[in-house]
Amino acid sequence: MTAHLRLGIDLGGTNARAALVDEASGKVVASCKVRHEERTPLAVARTVAEVARQAAAQAGVDLQALPGVGVGVAGQCLGSSGLVLNAPNLGWRDVPFGTLLEAELRRPVRIANDLSAAAWGERAFGAARGVDDAALVFVGSGVGAGLILGGRLHEGGHGVAGELGHIKVAPRGATPRRCGCGEWGCLEAYAGGMNLAARVREELSDGRAAAALAAAGDAASISASSVEAAYEGGDPYARELWAEIGELLGTAVANLCTLVNPSRIVLGGGVLLGCPNLLRIVRAHLADKTLRAARQGLGVELAWLGDDAGVVGAALLPQRAADPNSR
Amino acid sequence: MTAHLRLGIDLGGTNARAALVDEASGKVVASCKVRHEERTPLAVARTVAEVARQAAAQAGVDLQALPGVGVGVAGQCLGSSGLVLNAPNLGWRDVPFGTLLEAELRRPVRIANDLSAAAWGERAFGAARGVDDAALVFVGSGVGAGLILGGRLHEGGHGVAGELGHIKVAPRGATPRRCGCGEWGCLEAYAGGMNLAARVREELSDGRAAAALAAAGDAASISASSVEAAYEGGDPYARELWAEIGELLGTAVANLCTLVNPSRIVLGGGVLLGCPNLLRIVRAHLADKTLRAARQGLGVELAWLGDDAGVVGAALLPQRAADPNSR
Numbered sequence: 293m294t295a296h297l298r299l300g301i302d303l304g305g306t307n308a309r310a311a312l313v314d315e316a317s318g319k320v321v322a323s324c325k326v327r328h329e330e331r332t333p334l335a336v337a338r339t340v341a342e343v344a345r346q347a348a349a350q351a352g353v354d355l356q357a358l359p360g361v362g363v364g365v366a367g368q369c370l371g372s373s374g375l376v377l378n379a380p381n382l383g384w385r386d387v388p389f390g391t392l393l394e395a396e397l398r399r400p401v402r403i404a405n406d407l408s409a410a411a412w413g414e415r416a417f418g419a420a421r422g423v424d425d426a427a428l429v430f431v432g433s434g435v436g437a438g439l440i441l442g443g444r445l446h447e448g449g450h451g452v453a454g455e456l457g458h459i460k461v462a463p464r465g466a467t468p469r470r471c472g473c474g475e476w477g478c479l480e481a482y483a484g485g486m487n488l489a490a491r492v493r494e495e496l497s498d499g500r501a502a503a504a505l506a507a508a509g510d511a512a513s514i515s516a517s518s519v520e521a522a523y524e525g526g527d528p529y530a531r532e533l534w535a536e537i538g539e540l541l542g543t544a545v546a547n548l549c550t551l552v553n554p555s556r557i558v559l560g561g562g563v564l565l566g567c568p569n570l571l572r573i574v575r576a577h578l579a580d581k582t583l584r585a586a587r588q589g590l591g592v593e594l595a596w597l598g599d600d601a602g603v604v605g606a607a608l609l610p611q612r613a614a615d616p617n618s619r
Numbered sequence: 620m621t622a623h624l625r626l627g628i629d630l631g632g633t634n635a636r637a638a639l640v641d642e643a644s645g646k647v648v649a650s651c652k653v654r655h656e657e658r659t660p661l662a663v664a665r666t667v668a669e670v671a672r673q674a675a676a677q678a679g680v681d682l683q684a685l686p687g688v689g690v691g692v693a694g695q696c697l698g699s700s701g702l703v704l705n706a707p708n709l710g711w712r713d714v715p716f717g718t719l720l721e722a723e724l725r726r727p728v729r730i731a732n733d734l735s736a737a738a739w740g741e742r743a744f745g746a747a748r749g750v751d752d753a754a755l756v757f758v759g760s761g762v763g764a765g766l767i768l769g770g771r772l773h774e775g776g777h778g779v780a781g782e783l784g785h786i787k788v789a790p791r792g793a794t795p796r797r798c799g800c801g802e803w804g805c806l807e808a809y810a811g812g813m814n815l816a817a818r819v820r821e822e823l824s825d826g827r828a829a830a831a832l833a834a835a836g837d838a839a840s841i842s843a844s845s846v847e848a849a850y851e852g853g854d855p856y857a858r859e860l861w862a863e864i865g866e867l868l869g870t871a872v873a874n875l876c877t878l879v880n881p882s883r884i885v886l887g888g889g890v891l892l893g894c895p896n897l898l899r900i901v902r903a904h905l906a907d908k909t910l911r912a913a914r915q916g917l918g919v920e921l922a923w924l925g926d927d928a929g930v931v932g933a934a935l936l937p938q939r940a941a942d943p944n945s946r
Binding site: 458477478550 | 695704751785801802873875877913915
């Protein structure tokens, strides 16, 4: 019996992963991952269809018997129409990926932003299980959020809700840092792992960052973990940097809570989960800066599902999130 | 025929207003307003019931024939349970006002935050008509927002969503201003009309604010309008103040748009609507700082319904917003 299995796909800039997920338990029962060599939309659709077929075969599932297929895409998506508006890591703009994949798989396809899919997964089987108002806040190489509001996936009027990494946080009068999105002063320009590492390398080369960090290895291998290690060793530069980044992130999440009033915040991503000292500072600012009334009943949890959140949430998208009346 | 009329109540710190609203057109067909002399919850419930009966009598409506009554309350509310969590202007904490008013009126009562009610009114018959994802941003004596997300009133896990005035905006390192809520560095501490006036009076008395403002009248009558008038006259203090407040407000609304991705922002409240130069600066920052993808399809409008938004939205609450599946 495979009628309880659903297919979810996580489409990143480098890899596509397809998984068969038990819709009753959230368990991944089969999974295939492939690197896409070519990034044209049609080539990626074919690669994704192939990896989906492999995963289905592995689990003994007939793809054509599935009600639909869900895909979390690392980019801004208009989920309802299957359009990927902007996926910088794939180099895509306004790509009708849902339609392309439907043609390959001959099944209905529901796409969503990857963090929306992950939030939906954490809500179904993870750290936000059963919570109607929850936000997944992810700090890895980038920064973003997925929002569950009133029991539904909230994708916004243009499908791009949850872009926490692109709220503007540069203090008035300061020169804002440039973000990968091309805009200035975005939270991600300060707190995203890629930009953080680039800044530390900059500040090492002009002598502002301390020797403790340089000693950690060659400049090219500098990452958030190097800062965390230097912090542990008492390095003043690392302490000042974590104080700054922790306040920016903690204040941003606090303001999200004050504005949207979720009952649960789920913290995930390699930078947050891999840097306990930074996480502690973020949590302290979150507790301190959220409006008192919005703090009541607010639970803060670490993500449970890790890399599986995306495929688990994606697998459930066609049945659940797409229905505006689903609870 | 009065079957198309609904009763909405706007409960502020000083006055209660009841209005009979045509549910097809949103027109107010009868309205009564009364000042509540005593602010105990029971006294206010009786006053509100009395003004509701007067308005109903004026319109020839039998209160007992109404499906329910909606109330917008100037405070944080747990709408689903009728509880007012915190209403500073009434001096209330955890008051079961819905239950008290139901006992007086012998009709089901649905309460909501006043800006949530106003947003619901603007969505039904005003500047956000027919829009599924919209935010009403209000800057008057206080600062707040009402959120319509996915076609529903979004009140949040604890009923306090939309507290835009209490997001923290003090730049790192600066001494934050204290807000009326007791916390520090809230947007309202800078941009709310009451706090703004208090700050100008402070800065006049210690010589930082310019003579142009003092000349506008005695210190006690200083308001946002005095700053606007001084700005018009080229006063450098007023120009610097509007640059600062406009950037804080515009960035806060831009960040709301980046995070929640509404299709419509409705700007209202005496400070925004009464100070065109400030409004212009706010709109410029809003356009500049909203993530590009979230700006697409985003309409920015001034509120249409003015003081009627609250009663109109409240009148429609029992039938519409309370139903989680309503669209």
